[in-house]
Amino acid sequence: MARNPVTVDGVTATEFRVRYAETDQMGVAHHANHLIWCEQARTDHMRGLGVSYRGIEEQGLMLPVIDARVRYRAPARYEDLIRVRCWVREITRRQVVFGYVVERADDSVVLATAQTSLVAVDSNRKLATIPEHIRRKLIPVADPVRI
Amino acid sequence: MARNPVTVDGVTATEFRVRYAETDQMGVAHHANHLIWCEQARTDHMRGLGVSYRGIEEQGLMLPVIDARVRYRAPARYEDLIRVRCWVREITRRQVVFGYVVERADDSVVLATAQTSLVAVDSNRKLATIPEHIRRKLIPVADPVRI
Amino acid sequence: MARNPVTVDGVTATEFRVRYAETDQMGVAHHANHLIWCEQARTDHMRGLGVSYRGIEEQGLMLPVIDARVRYRAPARYEDLIRVRCWVREITRRQVVFGYVVERADDSVVLATAQTSLVAVDSNRKLATIPEHIRRKLIPVADPVRI
């Protein structure tokens, strides 16, 4: 059974099952989905740290992804229970870098590792700064796995 | 918090949050996602009734969707906790019709209702029959809501 | 080769190839994509009639889908050249109904037929009216195929 997101020592674990629509004709989850899964984990991680990304946007700040890297190590299959662990790798006044490991929940096999960099912009997409009260919550931690 | 799928009286409730990637520039979940959510609910419903759709396909039977209808009543928004309830409306030797209601979990507001019809085909997409032992588990129930 | 959208007698034909990401593990295009393809055809149809949907939204009017029906008749496969024909079935002050036929371009085999109903709302999602100058361009035509 999928557990609800849990944040421990600055790392949030999010669980869900691979959807049929996410598979492709290779019989595995299509590789673009991993970015969507990481995004879901990132949302849950921020919420776990007391930061609502929905709330951030409602205040006119956006955090678009400016760089993404994914290493695919093993396929995810339909109905597999997936666990994505997410953490902050680095943060500056303007940018925040998140790390991810995508695992099969049943046996903890690593399916992928990933990193995304986000930059703060205002509603006109002008560079902005991440507010101090948010930065204080997004504390970087050491990578729990090599990515 | 999202609860794991629960099947009661032939109706399965599945919960998950709206993903950022599922929104569109209207600021709400794009309407094609509802079919994907219904599919996830259908998978969970079948699993709740003791039928693994993954197992069905591994035995060479497929259940493609041949008809889908969705009525959209209210928008789903990013991070909303969504509950989809799914049940069997009708079943014959060749076809099974599922009903769905998509609700906002917090206040049970109905966001959409839907119906999909699936037909049994073999791995060459020739018409097939739904095995008796599966049909016995997919018992139709009365619609819990008008769809 | 895919041709650019062409509007003839109130019906617009849009062509594109099935993307790998659109396939699922049945080896065919997943059924949720047909709604996205219809939406692309609808955008092209409106543009062909001199109505920019992007422009409509920039003026504060939105046309969310409130009802969708798709009948799937044959599978679409990876790299297949698809042609979607789109037309207006009905229009009132508040709603417009589009019809669609999804065909394999090479042999004109019908893969799906569909209908979507859209309603006019303002930026707060309050019911609105479709402006007269837009309504005059979205003239209903007889269905070119039975849907």
Added chain:
Amino acid sequence: MARNPVTVDGVTATEFRVRYAETDQMGVAHHANHLIWCEQARTDHMRGLGVSYRGIEEQGLMLPVIDARVRYRAPARYEDLIRVRCWVREITRRQVVFGYVVERADDSVVLATAQTSLVAVDSNRKLATIPEHIRRKLIPVADPVRI
């Protein structure tokens, strides 16, 4: 108007419009779509070089993505005409690396650059080799832009 894919000097240009379903609530194309667009460009590039990826899979060879990197430089918006240029960066007996630049077709502004690495596997996902006759067609070229 979107032009059909053209391959010149080992670089293929593919054009298409941003779909409404591809936007997110930031009002721009969601960043996971770029991987799908690159995949479409890669398919077109291979076809332009006389290699059908569909044909490759039908012969039991698959080329899953094992590494992906995308740098996002500017947003893509709904209805924007996008041009993705794709080329082979490197190829060995087992792997092939593709480069991509995603541009707005109207003014050639670079929206993103990307790279994906694919590895040859057989239908059981065991490491395989890219057949000589395919390797001869996928000739690496110098990067047309810095990625």
